[in-house]
Amino acid sequence: MAIRTEQVSVTLGNSKIVSQVSIQINKGEFVGLIGPNGSGKSTFLKALYNVLKSEGDIFINGRSSKAVSLKELAKEVAVLIQENSAEFDFKVEEVVLMGRTPYKELFESDNNADKDIVKAALEKVNMLSFAKRSFIKLSGGEKQRVLIARALAQQAEIMILDEPTNHLDVRHQLQLVDIIRSLKLTIFSALHDLNIAAIYCDRIYVLNHGSIVADGKVNDVLTTELLRDVFGIDAIIHPKNNSKVYIEYIRAI
Amino acid sequence: MHKLWKNWPEVFIQNYLQKSNCYFFLMIIGLATVLFFMAVLAVSTGAVTITGQEIQTVIIRKIRLLLGQNITETAILNKAYEHIIWDIRLPRVLLGGLAGAGLAIAGVAMQAVAKNSLADPYILGISSGASTGAALVMVGGLFERWSYYGTSISAFCGALFATALVFLLSQRSGRMDRVRLILSGTAISILFSSTTSLLLYMAKSKEQMQRVVFWLMGSLGGAQWEVLPIAFIVVLVAVLFLLANARELNAMVFGEETAMILGVDSNTLRKHIVLLVAAIAGTIVSVCGMIGFVGFVIPHMVRLLVGSDHRKVIPISCLVGAIFLIECDILARSIIQPEELPIGIITALCGAPFFICILYKSDYSFGGQ
Numbered sequence: 001m002a003i004r005t006e007q008v009s010v011t012l013g014n015s016k017i018v019s020q021v022s023i024q025i026n027k028g029e030f031v032g033l034i035g036p037n038g039s040g041k042s043t044f045l046k047a048l049y050n051v052l053k054s055e056g057d058i059f060i061n062g063r064s065s066k067a068v069s070l071k072e073l074a075k076e077v078a079v080l081i082q083e084n085s086a087e088f089d090f091k092v093e094e095v096v097l098m099g100r101t102p103y104k105e106l107f108e109s110d111n112n113a114d115k116d117i118v119k120a121a122l123e124k125v126n127m128l129s130f131a132k133r134s135f136i137k138l139s140g141g142e143k144q145r146v147l148i149a150r151a152l153a154q155q156a157e158i159m160i161l162d163e164p165t166n167h168l169d170v171r172h173q174l175q176l177v178d179i180i181r182s183l184k185l186t187i188f189s190a191l192h193d194l195n196i197a198a199i200y201c202d203r204i205y206v207l208n209h210g211s212i213v214a215d216g217k218v219n220d221v222l223t224t225e226l227l228r229d230v231f232g233i234d235a236i237i238h239p240k241n242n243s244k245v246y247i248e249y250i251r252a253i
Numbered sequence: 254m255h256k257l258w259k260n261w262p263e264v265f266i267q268n269y270l271q272k273s274n275c276y277f278f279l280m281i282i283g284l285a286t287v288l289f290f291m292a293v294l295a296v297s298t299g300a301v302t303i304t305g306q307e308i309q310t311v312i313i314r315k316i317r318l319l320l321g322q323n324i325t326e327t328a329i330l331n332k333a334y335e336h337i338i339w340d341i342r343l344p345r346v347l348l349g350g351l352a353g354a355g356l357a358i359a360g361v362a363m364q365a366v367a368k369n370s371l372a373d374p375y376i377l378g379i380s381s382g383a384s385t386g387a388a389l390v391m392v393g394g395l396f397e398r399w400s401y402y403g404t405s406i407s408a409f410c411g412a413l414f415a416t417a418l419v420f421l422l423s424q425r426s427g428r429m430d431r432v433r434l435i436l437s438g439t440a441i442s443i444l445f446s447s448t449t450s451l452l453l454y455m456a457k458s459k460e461q462m463q464r465v466v467f468w469l470m471g472s473l474g475g476a477q478w479e480v481l482p483i484a485f486i487v488v489l490v491a492v493l494f495l496l497a498n499a500r501e502l503n504a505m506v507f508g509e510e511t512a513m514i515l516g517v518d519s520n521t522l523r524k525h526i527v528l529l530v531a532a533i534a535g536t537i538v539s540v541c542g543m544i545g546f547v548g549f550v551i552p553h554m555v556r557l558l559v560g561s562d563h564r565k566v567i568p569i570s571c572l573v574g575a576i577f578l579i580e581c582d583i584l585a586r587s588i589i590q591p592e593e594l595p596i597g598i599i600t601a602l603c604g605a606p607f608f609i610c611i612l613y614k615s616d617y618s619f620g621g622q
Contacts, residue, residue, distance in 0.1 A: 051513050074516030083508040087370045088561045090503070098504050102516035106497040109564075154515070 001062065002027045002158050002186040003048065008056035010040070010047045017043040018210045020056070027157070030180075030187045032197040035207035036231055041190040044207065045162050048188075049079045060158065074102035078151035080144070080161040092138070092146050093131040096121055099153025114153075121152035125179055141172035148179060161189035165196060194231075198222055198245050206230060219243045228253060277565050280558070284572040288350070291579045295346045298583050300591050301337055311338045345476035348484065349582045350575035352473070352537045353547060355488040357555075357574025359533040360548030361566055362495055362526045365502040368509070369431050373549040374534040376435070378415045378442030380545075383531075383538035384469060385445045386411020388452045391465050405483060409535030415441050416531045429509070429523075471544040471597025473582050480540050487536045491529050492571060498522060499563035506561065544597050546604035547574055557611060577603075 003025040010018040018040045025031050035041050047054035050065055050073055058065040060076055068076075078099070096118045097110060122128040125145040130138070135146060144164055151159055164180065165173040173193065177200050180187060191197040197204055197218070204221045206214040208230045214221045222245050227235045234250040297303045311334070356374070363372040363379075374380045387408040422437030423429050449469065456462040468475075495502065504512040505519055512519040537544070551574045552566065559565040581599040588594055 046510075049514055051510055069516070070513055070518055071516035074514060077514075079514040081510055081514065083510050087368075088364075088506040088556070090507070090561050094503070094560070094562055095507070098500075098507065098511075098515055101500050101504055104500055 001025070001059070002029075003188060004059040005048070006057040006059075008044070008047055008054050008058060010043050010052055010054045012043065012052075016210060018047065018054070018207075021207070021210075021212055023205055023212070023215070025186060025188055027186055028184070030200060030202045031189070032201035032204045033188065033190045033207060034192075034194060034197050034204060039207045040210040041207055042162055043210075045079075045160055045188075045190055049073070049077055049160055071102045074154060074156070076156050077158045077160060078154040078156040080147050080151050080159065080164050082162060082166060089134050089136045091131070092122070092127065092133050092135055093118055095135050095146055096149045096153050099150040102154060117153050117155070118149075121149040122146075124152060124183070125149045140167050141169075141176065144168065144172075144176055145179065148176075148183075152183070156185075158186045158188070159183070161187065163190050163192050165191070165193060194222065194227075194247050198247060217243045219245050222247060277559065277569075281568060281572070284569065284576065288572055288576050288579075291576050291583075292346050292350065295349070295579050295583050296338060296342045299337070299342065299586055301334070303334065303338060303342075307334060308338055311335050312343075315339055340478075341476075344478050344481060345473050345582070346579055347481055348476040348540065349473050349579045351481070351484045351488050352541050352544060353551075353574035353576070353578025354571040355484070355491065355533045355537050355574075356544060356547040356578070357551040357570040358488075358491055358495060358567060359530045361552045361555075361563070361570050362491075362502075362530055363548070364552055365506045365563065366523050366526050366530075367429075367431065367434050368506055369434060370553065371435055371549075372438070373552075374412075374530055375543070375545045375548060376442065377419050377438035378440075378445055379412050379419070379531060379534045380538050380543055381442045381445035381449065382415025382418075383408040383412035383534045384543055385448045385452070386414075386535070387468075387539045388449045388465055391468070392452045392456045392461065402483075404539040405536055408539035409532060411445070412531040412535040412538070413528070415445055416527050420527065467595060468542040469597075470595030471542040471600070472585075472593070472595050473541055474593065475540055484536050484540060487532050491533055492567065494525070494529060495563070495567050498526075499567055502563040503561070506563075542595070542597065544578070544600055546600045546608075547578060550604040550608050551577060553608065553611065 001024060003023065005021060005023050007020045007022055008018065009016060009020055021044055023031075033041050033045070043052065046052040048058060048065075050058075050070060060068070060073065065073060097114065099121070100110065100114045100117065119128065119131075122131055125148050127142065127145050127149060130142065130146070135143065138146065148164075159180070161180065165176055168176060173196060177196055180189070181200055191201075201218060203216060204214075204218055205212055206221060206226065213230060214226055219239060220243075222237060224235060224237055227233050227237075227247070232253050234253060236248040236250065238246040238248060240246055293305055293308060296308050297305065314335075360373040363374060363377060364370055366372070367377070387404045389411075390404045390407040419434065419438050419441050420429070422441070423434035425433060453462055453465055453469075456465060501512065501517045501519075501522055504515045504517050505522070509519055512522075551570055555566050555570045555573055559569055578596070578600070581596055581603060584603075585594045585596045585599045
């Protein structure tokens, strides 16, 4: 079991954003987390990678994440979030090298092995030719690919992603998820595009008002009733092969 | 740490002698050379011009004396020269170098912690806090009895208090807000500088007031050998600490959450750095007064040269900061000889136009090349 949570709740200020969420993700699975805006997806993920305090238990590769330091956790879980340095610029290779941070002691320098890891990571996301370019001048899709390379440089087996396809055009959305899928890691990703979730996910968890309201295979979860009740839309579900579906949106209710 | 100790030649080669780092290594050597010659120039410039030969003779003689060796040669130089070189100019130049390096890395550290290229000890009110602390001692009369230590400690407390206020005010729902940080820094800065003005206004004698005013505008005139050890230790500790955490600082300027997901305990690191910056500001302000703009301009200048990687930014900032301040001190002493201008005026007059220039360059992106 790569990730397991038991009754995880997160309270921010006075309001409970996530309440009693229990999930299980197996090694090698691609699992999606969907839900309308404000349903608590990001908050739950932040609790998973230990940036927010939470109640309940979180186990990463069988170990309670609360007993593990941030540094140890970073060797097991790589995270892709929407956060860009707005003012300080780095070269692409410097950004990817940051992925080696959890492996480094004080004063320790980058060795050739680190450089090889960075090169391999950039190659995997097809960005090797951008190594010397300035990070902030890249397009949204290119930035995301570099950040995936940084996550790869962490050499973690689990990758958590928070809406990785946000702000990307259709082609780059598909390209990015293709790359993520090809990494053969355990993936847990919040996704806002339901059809992308439907194409790529092995399983889906649906979050609404901070609680899991459905989970399972794509065609079991994405039903007209769920889309109406949770997402507030009328839609037609077209079944496809391998228990996948295509969602045709009609209107908002 | 242990590994570093065992394999230092290897680490050194990996760090500096690789092709990709050649440029950086040459730059360090070049800047160190410039710093050396700037220091020699600073010792020789002044009302009495002194040659390099004379400086060398005096320094070697003094070091031999310190080492307890007998001086067999007859004293060639007259006592006045020796006094000027050893007791006045040398400590002043060393203090200038330390203050420049210290202020520059304080700026680098604050900008990284605040994730804001506007942050620097002056803009965030930390130095104003230090100035209030020091003015309390100076005007309050404790100055004479406690010598520099009283002012230093009081300035440090003032700096720490101001820092604590700024960081508390900048929190919003448990997180530091970048805009709030600058806003609260500005408010705290105004609060403390007006407190300092109030203290000044209440100063008893005209002489006392003049001394505080001159000190507020910044001067290296107070340099004496006994103030150097504290400044040296504070700056050295700060440089080593920041170098040790350079990788973590890189992650921090990228973003608070990014730092955490890369395994950096950014909350603890931020607290340590804030303490360190307060120590630097307290020490330097208590001795040299308010020297603005160094902590703000030098980090930007250095990022323009070497990018944002703190492993390069920190050592280069130290050297550039030291060179810049020593050079400003030469100007301060030589523009209206035999009078002396407050160095704070020179740093601002040199720094501001330079900064306006790089801002005018439209593609400058705070670290981009």
